[in-house]
Amino acid sequence: MNRLSEGNIPVGPVEMVVLQSTSFCNLNCSYCYLSEESRRNKSAMAISTIETIFEKLLSSRYVDKTLRVSWHSGEPLILKPSYYREAIERILKIRDYYCLSDFNIRFDIQTNGTLINQEWCDLINEYGELLTIGVSCDGPASLHDLYRKNWSGKPSHTLTQQGMQLLCENGIDFDVIAVVSPESLEHPVEFLEYFSRFSKYIREFHFNLHDEIFIDSEDSKKIESYANKYDLFLRSLLNEISKHENKKFPQIRNFSIFYNMLFGEANGRQKYDARSMSKPFKTLSIEANGDLTTFYAGLTVDECKDLKDLYGDGKGLVVGNVLNASLDEIANSTKLQKIASDFEASHRACEAGCEYFNLCSGGYNLIKFRRFERFNVAQTPECLIHVKTFANTLLSHLNESN
Numbered sequence: 001m002n003r004l005s006e007g008n009i010p011v012g013p014v015e016m017v018v019l020q021s022t023s024f025c026n027l028n029c030s031y032c033y034l035s036e037e038s039r040r041n042k043s044a045m046a047i048s049t050i051e052t053i054f055e056k057l058l059s060s061r062y063v064d065k066t067l068r069v070s071w072h073s074g075e076p077l078i079l080k081p082s083y084y085r086e087a088i089e090r091i092l093k094i095r096d097y098y099c100l101s102d103f104n105i106r107f108d109i110q111t112n113g114t115l116i117n118q119e120w121c122d123l124i125n126e127y128g129e130l131l132t133i134g135v136s137c138d139g140p141a142s143l144h145d146l147y148r149k150n151w152s153g154k155p156s157h158t159l160t161q162q163g164m165q166l167l168c169e170n171g172i173d174f175d176v177i178a179v180v181s182p183e184s185l186e187h188p189v190e191f192l193e194y195f196s197r198f199s200k201y202i203r204e205f206h207f208n209l210h211d212e213i214f215i216d217s218e219d220s221k222k223i224e225s226y227a228n229k230y231d232l233f234l235r236s237l238l239n240e241i242s243k244h245e246n247k248k249f250p251q252i253r254n255f256s257i258f259y260n261m262l263f264g265e266a267n268g269r270q271k272y273d274a275r276s277m278s279k280p281f282k283t284l285s286i287e288a289n290g291d292l293t294t295f296y297a298g299l300t301v302d303e304c305k306d307l308k309d310l311y312g313d314g315k316g317l318v319v320g321n322v323l324n325a326s327l328d329e330i331a332n333s334t335k336l337q338k339i340a341s342d343f344e345a346s347h348r349a350c351e352a353g354c355e356y357f358n359l360c361s362g363g364y365n366l367i368k369f370r371r372f373e374r375f376n377v378a379q380t381p382e383c384l385i386h387v388k389t390f391a392n393t394l395l396s397h398l399n400e401s402n
Helices: 047-058 081-098 118-130 157-169 188-196 220-243 253-263 266-271 302-307 327-331 334-353 365-372 381-401
Strands: 016-019 066-071 104-111 131-136 174-179 202-208 283-286 291-293
Touching: 016 047, 047 081, 081 104, 081 118, 104 118, 118 131, 118 157, 131 157, 174 188, 188 220, 202 253, 220 381, 253 381, 302 365, 334 365
Parallel strands: 016 066, 016 283, 066 104, 104 131, 131 174, 174 202
Antiparallel strands: 283 291
16 A cells, blocks of 8 residues: 655555665675775664664555565675674564564564674574574675685685575575676576576575776667577577576576566566555665665665765655654655655656666666766666566567467
8 A cells, every 4th residue: 555745745654674684794895885894894783773774664655565685785694693682672562562463574684694604594494484584695706706815815715605505404494695797697598507506595596797887878779789698698598597406496586577667467567566666665675874865776875976965955766864863754755755756757757768667676866967967857768778688588488489
């Protein structure tokens, strides 16, 4: 059910809360969107801040019957398991006070995997289906270690793989997020084969290209070259899966979401469309100091440093701080209304000028502004590659398979 802000903009219900327990990270991945300053900052979100967040949220009109709480951004496992046990128990206590018995809440932690030990496995097993874990791994060492090194420049793959193996030994299913680098595009089979060894325990597998492709928007040859490489990469994955029907590969979420948007029922398709994915208050991303952003899952101040003055307050897309503002104040703020208006202008431009709009999950609004200094643009190189090339390749493969 939609809630309306005072400006009659649909907000919520909140489906996901992303908490940055700490911005500190033991790795120095070269493509990380967090600044070095943030990744060296050892401050942590206080348990009292977590209590404030969920007191305000679970007593509000912005929740429905389900909620996902995700610790992401920085390396959550820098903090001890006892921190998360206390956080979960406090949140559950608040849930029991404010919510009906059919309210469903789940927790997950996204980690680089290097710090997973038996104590972490015990914590996950202690909470069963209530707590899950996701690991960031970019494939075999030859690909993973190109970008995912520690602060001393040493590779991290061995420790990440050991972490995943320990999860398997403890019977723990986990998700995987992999970044596909330019080098990975050249090695699709090795990329896929690596994860097949863990397929029994990988619940969902999702790969990401870099959010922004650093190609001059006027350089059509470079854009075409990148699109062709991505097309070949995708075809290789699809062909490998089709060729070895009896072999167990991870379920690739990128593909399943696309097929759902293509063939699923209207409600399922709408769940992943551009407007829904960036809807205000669908996701709340909250940093360790209480700063809150919405529109995109995991959006941070660091990610918008180049746009910090876009709305005149030097805070990028931060729409408030949960420690000193109510959720109603944030939802009804002039700034949130303005961002929502800008994003809607972006969606309308796409809807009017792009035949792939109904197959697009969005996420390109800020990229449009960075490239063109306006939101009402129908296409960027990222759209061409992430959406159009992806859709064309999967549609072509479906036609060839029939």
